[in-house]
Amino acid sequence: MIIIWDLIVLTVGREDTGKRSGESEAEMIVMMLPSDANPKGNVFGGVILKHVDLIAGLVAKRHSGRANVVTASIDRMVFLKPVFIGNALIISARITYVRRSSMEIEVNVEAEDLDDNSKVHAATAFVTMVALDKYGKPIKVPHLVMEDENDKKRYSEGELRMNSRLKDAGKV
């Protein structure tokens, strides 16, 4: 999907003045309830992934405006620490790289034990979202305006990951 979508990109009428990552970044907190876990109390990885995808979609939607955004891929996600019922999941997301219709969103997941306010880094994910027009065709999104060295570092790392994804998909 990455392959095809990035070759046929439509032109949009309005001028692309770009957007900063700060204009679309988001944080959300989700309480982990019994319905999110197996009977042993461990929260399902899939529940975490559902929220990761949701916030990535939100950030991508904010960056691309009126377009419809869909998930193209999620890079390997390692669950570093178990999450339990009663924990609060703190999920933050920021756009790191943009290529025509594709956006890479970095998502960080922390699990907070509300009994003692301790937090552990539970997972990091890189989600690629694609902007579509109303016919389902990829549409160019605003370029990413970088403000400091950190932005530039994240951008060039994102570019490397995007190239690697395209290479893995059999397409350079």
Place this chain on the structure above:
Amino acid sequence: MIIIWDLIVLTVGREDTGKRSGESEAEMIVMMLPSDANPKGNVFGGVILKHVDLIAGLVAKRHSGRANVVTASIDRMVFLKPVFIGNALIISARITYVRRSSMEIEVNVEAEDLDDNSKVHAATAFVTMVALDKYGKPIKVPHLVMEDENDKKRYSEGELRMNSRLKDAGKV
């Protein structure tokens, strides 16, 4: 509940060094889906209230540590603007006032139209949460450490509202 709970407050062993509101404040973003709305597309007020209560409980839990926290009351909540399917709800909450086992949490709700990033102030709520020990008895929580004039202003306004609640409940 306010009445009784505030008269019988248990003493906890550890010293109360207080907590700042910044240590417990929280923000969450929730996408409004078709299951959150009536068939005309208007998000149910009750869905918003559910998230308001959830984040207030999270902030109160963060402030009070190992205690169990429950909702004692929610002040009148006016829905200033309609919220629609596809909007993102941005809900932020901060503790404003503490009296023994009771905490007042101010919750602000914005609705964001993700097509054009415009936001409207949808509602404000004042939620009173109570901390309970494992037997269900009210337990004293850390006092609120104020850092600046804004903190003090919010605190004294919170005190007025708490007095008004107790007066309405027939108890001064």
Place this chain on the structure above:
Amino acid sequence: MIIIWDLIVLTVGREDTGKRSGESEAEMIVMMLPSDANPKGNVFGGVILKHVDLIAGLVAKRHSGRANVVTASIDRMVFLKPVFIGNALIISARITYVRRSSMEIEVNVEAEDLDDNSKVHAATAFVTMVALDKYGKPIKVPHLVMEDENDKKRYSEGELRMNSRLKDAGKV
């Protein structure tokens, strides 16, 4: 919202012959499941509020017919008794007062312990719903036909509360 909506009220074609509160009153029973509670077993106040808003909307919709009804406000709601997983929530709602497009619905919540059929009064709420036409404009609803002294008493109390709401909102 109350303010603006009540000033611009559209006229509807059909004659207003009124409706009795008995034509729209409703009762619902909801089992409290693990997904409705925190890990300590206490049902979230927000879950109760969600059902309170749902039944108020149902009663308002029954009273106003084809209109779209939305929540304008919920008065302060005090949770008098804790509700637990396994309890049945018995929620009853009745329209008490009507002013042009606004309806006040009184909602009572009881929690029943199904092990011994004992019931406690958990909360009372006053919800204001507004009827909208298909363009989102407030629309006049049938007046409330009173049948006995109790109806009249509830009506005048509702009128006082509505005046108080408008006053609090900075508008008489």
Place this chain on the structure above:
Amino acid sequence: MIIIWDLIVLTVGREDTGKRSGESEAEMIVMMLPSDANPKGNVFGGVILKHVDLIAGLVAKRHSGRANVVTASIDRMVFLKPVFIGNALIISARITYVRRSSMEIEVNVEAEDLDDNSKVHAATAFVTMVALDKYGKPIKVPHLVMEDENDKKRYSEGELRMNSRLKDAGKV
């Protein structure tokens, strides 16, 4: 299950003074939302059945007190009229017949079109619930106290249905 459960019934200590059906009858109203229907707008039969089973369990639990109640069977259920998103489901349930640990609950389902308050009879169900003790063994429940001819008529019809169920299950 009916077969085995009814033969091994445990004796409980307290005297059986019986209960009237009015002590356990229940009514609930459920709004039908988009998540309850197929993409054409028709509410799934299974969603209705879920609520039918829930209210039957509530009535059986009310009648049997501290016991755990589980569904033994649901007689053929015919969906007489389609139910749509936006309809309110009005579900009422009453115990009609008791045999040792088994209770027959009659459940009636009406669908109300909230635009014009018209109601249609959507379905009727007969649910058999069984009361279990904490070891999962069937336990005798209070007998059903009949107050008038209607109660007696329902009881003898229930008895016929129960005999028919046992006969179908290969056991008289």
Place this chain on the structure above:
Amino acid sequence: MIIIWDLIVLTVGREDTGKRSGESEAEMIVMMLPSDANPKGNVFGGVILKHVDLIAGLVAKRHSGRANVVTASIDRMVFLKPVFIGNALIISARITYVRRSSMEIEVNVEAEDLDDNSKVHAATAFVTMVALDKYGKPIKVPHLVMEDENDKKRYSEGELRMNSRLKDAGKV
């Protein structure tokens, strides 16, 4: 509904070359979570029925193609064995009989204890689904192509059950 729907059946344009039951049969596995059970851990019968209806609708939809399918009835369903939180429900469904717009689907439910891979037969259901056109009128579905003696046996048993349903509904 069976009665009326089967008398007024519309003719569809395309030739009916029939379909085999193997073209529409389906199996699904569902994990039973805390939100599917009562506080004692027993899965609600209604939760099982919801999935039974869902898979029957899927099989009927596969058999009938573009039509809208709705549930007409579910025959008596006996819950042979209790199902618990943490069990996996294995639900398989196959079309057994077709009469104009009506399809009988046989659904088998097994409960698997994932600790030791043991399975028990929890229930069997016969669901009647009806195909509707876009105006809500019954529409003829492909006839059922039988391939072996088992298919024929199931078909003639299905025919007997369908006749019995129509007889019970007061219509031969």
Place this chain on the structure above:
Amino acid sequence: MIIIWDLIVLTVGREDTGKRSGESEAEMIVMMLPSDANPKGNVFGGVILKHVDLIAGLVAKRHSGRANVVTASIDRMVFLKPVFIGNALIISARITYVRRSSMEIEVNVEAEDLDDNSKVHAATAFVTMVALDKYGKPIKVPHLVMEDENDKKRYSEGELRMNSRLKDAGKV
């Protein structure tokens, strides 16, 4: 998590006679409803991932018996084709590789358009699950018994992927 868990593996008492992949493989079908999609009708990637994780957990639980299984990682997942409301998701999963406490599960996702029975391959995922004992420590699971050349091919490909995961995690 992979790193640490694989170094400290506990010994279990019973003899490891191994299991075939056929003993744990699973298929599930899930209807995509409005609550699974954004307002444009596209099913969220995260909803698909939730089901992918759920079935992988089921397969791993079947293979490892009494152990508790949790998700360690999900390899990059590419969404090849969009999935829409009303589609049926057909998800099949099989264990491909086992290393002490870690199991690799291959999950395939097809989306079926129920109007014309056409299916598209929507995604493939490789999920690593880890078996834990009751103290949360990794526990050795049965080895994978291979029956034919396909099993062996999948196993050696799985071994390469597992080595690559460990190398990426900074541990050989």
